[in-house]
Amino acid sequence: MKRLQLQRCSSSVLSPRVRTVNCLHQHIYGRRYSTAPVERQQEIQQNESIFEDSDAKEKLLARIVKESHIRGSQLSYPSPPVEAAKQSAKLAALHARLYLPSRLPVETLARTLVDASADSNPEFNNASLATLGHDLLSYYATEHLICTYPRLPLTVIFAAMYAYVGPKTLAAMAREWGVELAAIPGGEVDPGLLQFNRLEAGAEVPNPPPSNPARPYETAKHYRKTVTSKVFYDDEFGDSLKGKTDAVTSEHASAEFVRAVMGSIYLHAGRPAAKRFFEQHFLSRHLNISELFNFRAPARDLTRLCAREDFERPVAKIISETGRKSRHPVFVVGIFSGQDKLGEGAGASLVEARERAAVAALKGWYLYSPITVRVPSAMEEPSAAPWKPVHVDLGEVIV
Structure with a gap:
């Protein structure tokens, strides 16, 4: 039996389901079939021939609705939406594996996995949480070293600080926790993956321009960098401060994630939970300080x-x-x-x-x-x- 060709003006007599399919077709393939390319028209004709089978009709309708939802909602975001955190099995497993407090929601844990290079919006990346966690880690590690070994030289303190809360140590902890890296950040990525904009191979992270005239070693080529200058002008490890770029390395992104987890625990569960987390995951790591002397x-x-x-x-x-x-x-x-x-x-x-x-x-x-x-x-x-x-x-x- 030859199939009847319904005209455009006869859409009022179609069933609601068929009208929905036609609207979705127009939304995905174009408002009018005549303006679509030849390949698109062939695909439309194939889809129309499938409507003769009821089971295939239901499957096609579900696929069209799914594609329309993905194209219209998630792909427009640089990072996964907040409501997708509750649907991620990776996030739930990470929350249970780290034995995080129940007051820490999975939405915040998902935010700790979004680096500032992936999403520039401060309300959805982990920049603020990482800043708080960085200060907490530095404070707890410093007071532990100075109170436990009050006679340590500053160079040994710098080395011990780097061993406890340095970026390499934090990146190794993220790998031990089972955190996987996303290839490219985007709205369709699983919220349980660490998302960041990767730095190209061979690219160097630039240092910030010298802003203080009291830093002669930033401009002089042959200048002896003393321990005192490291204390006043450098970071807590005695290294030069690094500038911010649009792309980062996996080590930097992993370190920022661990710091953000520390900051989120402090905000949601309080100081006792944050200090207990530091003792369990940082101070429990064995460090032979006697080998740091030279x-x-x-x-x-x-x-x-x-x-x-x-x-x-x-x-x-x-x-x-x-x-x-x-x-x-x-x-x-x-x-x-x-x-x-x-x-x-x-x-x-x-x-x-x-x-x-x-x-x-x-x-x-x-x-x-x-x-x-x-x-x-x-x-x-x-x-x-x-x-x-x-x-x-x-x-x-x-x-």
Whole structure:
């Protein structure tokens, strides 16, 4: 039986379902079929022939509605919409895997996964949360190091800070948490993926232009960058400040995500939950601080340290030896200040053993830690005991 061709003016007698299909066809393929390309008209004729089968009609209607919804709503956003967070299984799994507080909604967790390079709107990216989390991580890590090891040199503190809350450490934590990276940010991306605009291979992140005339090392080619200038003008790791770009690396985006998670926990669950999260995920990582030292002249540094502390001049003495005239001799040398032994070291020669003994003596001094360690943030607890001042050292030996 030949199918009847309904005219345009006869649309009033069509069933509501057919009229809906025609409207969707006009919305997707164009307002008029005659203005569409030849390939589009062939596709329309194929779709019209499918209407003779009722099952295929239902499937086509569902597909057209789905395509119309995607094209009209999600693709226009640079990041996934807020209401899509509750539909993401990746977000729910990440929330449960990190054992985040129940007061932290999945919508905020989805926002922490949107970098500022992917969505410039501050209401939908993680820039503000990352700034708060960055300050919290720096504060908790600094007070822990200074109160636990009050004699650490500044260079060692910078290295320990980088090991605890540095960008490489935060990026490694994001990988351990199972966070996956999105290839390209957009409204159709799963909210459980980390979205950022990737930096091209070989591109360099520019430094900010010098704005303070008191920073001569920014313009001078041969200028010695001192530790004092790192404290005043650089970041908490002693590195130069970086400028902002439209594209970032995966390491930077992962670090910003971890910082944003810390900031969101502080906002939604409060200070105790944020500090507990820091202790569980950051302080629980083992860091051997004794391996961060690098002494160039340990014997000279030890002599100046004893002079500053009014100790007797250090003297190296042989404690034991074996195989002096063999191919593999071993010497054990101790550094003494009066009757007190400051350090001990073993080596294949007397000079090597003396240097190792001096290094052991310096590490014993700088790695001093009080018996009870209490940080300033402990006073924020409701039932906190009266504050007792922590040990304040004179600082490192300036060579």
